[in-house]
Amino acid sequence: MLKNIYVIRHCEAGWQPAESSLTEKGLSQANDLANYLSNKNVDQIISSPYKRAIQSNRPLAEKLQLNIEKDPRLAERVLSTQNLVDWLEQLKETFVDFEKKLEGGESSREAQKRILKVVEEVQDNKTAIIVTHGNIMSLLINYFDRSFSFKEWKKLSNPDVFLLKIDGSKASFERLWK
Structure with a gap:
């Protein structure tokens, strides 16, 4: 029951909102x-519905003649609906306290559960690509x-690629993008 899942952080984008495009x-x-x-x-491409994620995997989908399955569970985590001056420090704390939930936001545990559901739904003996965002990708790896924490999140690149191999109850991650 092997699953190979390439977990990809989207390419360089101009801004953070969902409708933000990739830069040149x-x-x-x-x-x-x-x-x-x-x-x-690759058998399947599953993507965050954000424009930058779709644009990041469109060339591959066209090359492989695969549809891009948009899944809202791969959308970026909302830390808070408030404009936080200390958002980076708040984010760091959510990597320590997975239950911490800011106003209008989602805890690390909640975000982790939703991306895990996507991983669980990938069929056995298939190779899938999941295109998502840095924070939620980090929570999946965690x-x-x-040991994959805030410090490792800060080291992620745009794009970034990890290979998640699941074989029964065993799982491993390997960073492929350098």
Whole structure:
């Protein structure tokens, strides 16, 4: 019951809102991703509905002639609906206290549960690509490797690619994008 899931953080975008597009550099990165992943025998592409995530995997989907399945559970985590001056410090605290929930936001535990559901639904013996955002991607990796924390989140790049291999009850993550 092997699952290979390439977990991808979207390419460079101009801003944070859901409708933000990739920059020119980000569009070039999307083509680089397509070239890098085109020989990985991908069966399925699942993406955050955010424009920057869709644009990040569109070249690959076209190359492989696969549909992009938009899944709102892969959307970026909302830390708070309030404009937080100390948002980075607040985010850091949510990597320590997974139950911490700011006004209008989602706890780390809640966000982690929703991305895990997507991973669980990938069929056995399939290779899938999940395109998402840095914070929720970090929470997924943290589920399988507790040492992956705020510090590692800060080191993520745009894009970034990890391979999650699940074989029965065993799982491993490997960073592929350098």
